[in-house]
Amino acid sequence: MIEITGLRLRNPAMLAAGIMGTTGASLIRVAKEGAGAVVTKSIGPHPKEGHKNPGMINLGYGFLNAMGLPNPSYPDFSYELAVAKKDAGVPVIASIFGGNAEEFTTVAEGLADAEPDAFELNVSCPHAQGYGASIGCDACAVEGITAAVSDMTDLPVWVKLTPNVTDIVSIGEAAQRGGADAIVAINTVRGMVIDIHSGYPVLGNVFGGLSGEAVKPVAIKCVYDLHSALEIPIIGVGGISGWEDAVEMMMAGASAVQIGSAVYDGMDVFRNVADGIESFMLQKGWSPGDIVGLAHRRE
Numbered sequence: 605m606i607e608i609t610g611l612r613l614r615n616p617a618m619l620a621a622g623i624m625g626t627t628g629a630s631l632i633r634v635a636k637e638g639a640g641a642v643v644t645k646s647i648g649p650h651p652k653e654g655h656k657n658p659g660m661i662n663l664g665y666g667f668l669n670a671m672g673l674p675n676p677s678y679p680d681f682s683y684e685l686a687v688a689k690k691d692a693g694v695p696v697i698a699s700i701f702g703g704n705a706e707e708f709t710t711v712a713e714g715l716a717d718a719e720p721d722a723f724e725l726n727v728s729c730p731h732a733q734g735y736g737a738s739i740g741c742d743a744c745a746v747e748g749i750t751a752a753v754s755d756m757t758d759l760p761v762w763v764k765l766t767p768n769v770t771d772i773v774s775i776g777e778a779a780q781r782g783g784a785d786a787i788v789a790i791n792t793v794r795g796m797v798i799d800i801h802s803g804y805p806v807l808g809n810v811f812g813g814l815s816g817e818a819v820k821p822v823a824i825k826c827v828y829d830l831h832s833a834l835e836i837p838i839i840g841v842g843g844i845s846g847w848e849d850a851v852e853m854m855m856a857g858a859s860a861v862q863i864g865s866a867v868y869d870g871m872d873v874f875r876n877v878a879d880g881i882e883s884f885m886l887q888k889g890w891s892p893g894d895i896v897g898l899a900h901r902r903e
């Protein structure tokens with residue numbers, strides 16, 4: 605059992621925002637598979653079909669995606685969120701996005717009746733015109749959006765950061781100033797793949813965001829740097845597919861972890877990660893408090 609931003613989680617392995625969080629039923633399924641908490645697909649102010657296909661490719665060492673924030677918008681998603689809340693049995697976090705502070709608060713207010721356990725502000729989609737990384741690179745915008753949502757809700761507010769910046773710590777500090785209760789790091793790393801037979805970029809959107817194994821060292825470094833600079837907890841995400849990855853992320857400074865790409869290799873990942881962390885700590889005689897940030901010690 606861990607506690608993060610006032611939420612009690614039976615284990616530190618959560619579902620990351622993404623396609624598996626698109627419906628109430630899929631969120632419940634992931635919760636039943638052992639996740640400590642589940643995060644929805646990012647929900648915005650207007651219905652969005654997303655980018656044209658192909659939207660996601662498996663590279664073997666990770667996925668490249670440019671789904672393009674497909675979502676039914678908050679009025680329709682409220683129903684799915686309420687379904688998840690009723691039967692998931694674990695905290696359900698609403699991932700939300702917008703183009704400015706007003707849109708973020710509109711979506712948060714619109715989903716509040718379905719009683720999510722926290723909001724995760726997605727200011728970090730790598731390829732969404734007007735949303736995402738253009739906001740997530742701007743410290744003032746991140747601070748303003750975080751402050752606006754924090755002011756309108758008593759629920760914990762988590763802010764998910766993009767690695768596609770020169771200085772992720774300055775963006776994390778801005779979120780902290782805005783009143784964020786936790787930082788989630790990282791969203792996907794901007795990337796591109798070209799098919800050499802046709803000469804065309806593979807994704808319908810030309811470029812996308814890289815996730816999975818390939819980005820783990822990038823995520824570890826971002827979490828390490830954020831842990832050095834911030835007082836609020838960090839939730840680590842990027843390339844976690846086994847308990848060893850989760851322990852490494854926690855040693856970098858994460859209080860909990862999120863799992864996205866690895867779900868496509870089997871839903872048992874949550875149970876395996878949670879059980880693996882617990883056995884490792886037992887074997888070492890450690891508690892979670894002993895491993896979070898352990899890699900920062902210099903004696």
Ligand code: RRO
Pocket residue numbers: 646669670671672673674726728729730791792813814
């Ligand atoms: O929907 C997407 O294409 C997407 C989102 Br919202 C995000 O935050 N990160 C990502 O890699 N893809």
